[in-house]
Structure formats: C-alpha cells, structure tokens
Amino acid sequence: MQLNIYVPKEKSHLIKSLENVAKVTKRQKNELVLEALERYLPDASVELGRFNLGETKLPQRSEIYEGRTEI
Numbered sequence: 736m737q738l739n740i741y742v743p744k745e746k747s748h749l750i751k752s753l754e755n756v757a758k759v760t761k762r763q764k765n766e767l768v769l770e771a772l773e774r775y776l777p778d779a780s781v782e783l784g785r786f787n788l789g790e791t792k793l794p795q796r797s798e799i800y801e802g803r804t805e806i
Contacts, residue, residue: 742750757764 753764753767756762757767760767
C-alpha cells in the first residue's frame, strides 16, 4: 500500500530532520515514518464531538421501500 502526503513549506524542517535521521541511522524514511505512526496512533484519541450520533441501526431494504407504490 502506498500513502502520499503533502508537507507545506512551513513544515519543511520535518522533511530535513527525517532525511538526516535516515542518513545517520541508515534506515529508510518510510520505515521511520511507520515507526513514528505506530508510536503515536495507539495513544491518539478520536472523538466525534457534537456530531456523534451514537450507535445507529441501518434500515433494511424492505423498511426503506415499505408503503411505496410502483409506477
């Protein structure tokens, strides 16, 4: 799988740091990025905020079309 990300100019220092660490450690940049994601994501919490509807039940096809007449 491939992931491409846009890094704005004001964050270009991150790319330079990544390249330096890759060079010093003799590791691939993608390997370092994956390791950083593996460390960060388990502790990251995602909250839906005010748009959280909780658990919802999707209707069955029969419920959607119930009471409609054919044309």
